[in-house]
């Protein structure tokens with residue numbers, strides 16, 4: 001049997017990983033500023049994480065949601081405390097797309113409506129509703145229903161107001177990444193997020209903050225939307241939540257009332273997933289990683305802005321986009337193969353940095369030195 005060939009591979013096999021470093025099968029060491037796409041939040045093979053998961057596997061690895069799982073309650077409490085949203089409710093699932101899928105469904109259950117406002121450049125996942133709200137026609141199959149999605153230009157207050165004036169009472173939700181990731185590290189302005197909040201209040205629509213990539217402390221606050229001082233109704237999270245273990249969640253405002261069977265999944269919130277997610281939150285808290293993300297991120301952004309060849313530097317904390325002119329289209333590849341640094345990319349020529357939140361200043365300096373060399377070719 002062959003693999004169904006849907007991923008463009010770079011042909012590197014990672015056989016060992018620790019902190020912000022990984023090694024390939026030949027023993028070559030790399031600096032990992034990609035974290036497997038914003039997934040590695042507390043560093044590879046963190047000892048506390050490994051211990052917690054191993055201990056849990058030894059006790060009970062899995063049982064379904066037909067039994068009491070106190071770890072879920074502990075996780076909800078910890079998440080409420082670390083995120084500053086103790087009065088929200090947690091629903092656990094397995095991936096970012098699934099979290100967004102359920103968030104949109106929850107919104108529709110809540111207000112009985114169908115239309116969704118999404119934005120140009122957005123990425124919300126590849127399941128049915130999530131992909132419909134994603135701005136990439138190439139990944140939308142004929143079976144995916146897009147008639148109810150209204151795509152607006154990102155960060156355009158007049159267009160948003162106009163859409164609510166036209167469709168207000170039909171709009172179930174607005175879904176927005178506080179900082180677009182796949183779209184090239186583009187931050188929504190404070191006034192735009194505030195406007196979403198007030199229009200959702202006025203029209204009883206649901207504000208869904210897709211925090212799958214920009215959340216979980218990456219920007220220096222738990223949710224990037226926190227910078228705007230607004231509370232979303234629903235936050236979706238995945239990636240960094242499990243540091244590699246597939247676990248995702250939805251943090252849901254108190255006004256939403258559940259009923260049995262409303263949302264569900266076999267694997268969601270299993271014992272191992274909860275142990276992984278708890279270990280991540282414990283490390284984020286104990287090691288003050290949100291502060292570190294803010295400090296090292298600010299340092300990187302400041303230094304990158306001084307480099308003349310760079311068109312623009314965007315982002316916050318350890319979610320950084322380096323926009324390069326097309327003439328420097330080789331840099332991303334050179335960083336990996338010549339300078340042994342993993343980074344991400346976005347079109348047209350943006351390098352994305354999404355490292356672990358405990359990245360050190362030495363790592364940041366290593367990147368800056370190698371990046372300057374790569375720019376020279």
Ligand code: PMP
Nearest residue numbers: 095096097123124125181212213
């Ligand atoms: N939302 C955002 C903002 C994402 O970046 C992604 C993944 N790139 C998703 C949702 C989908 O997450 P998953 O791949 O876990 O389904």
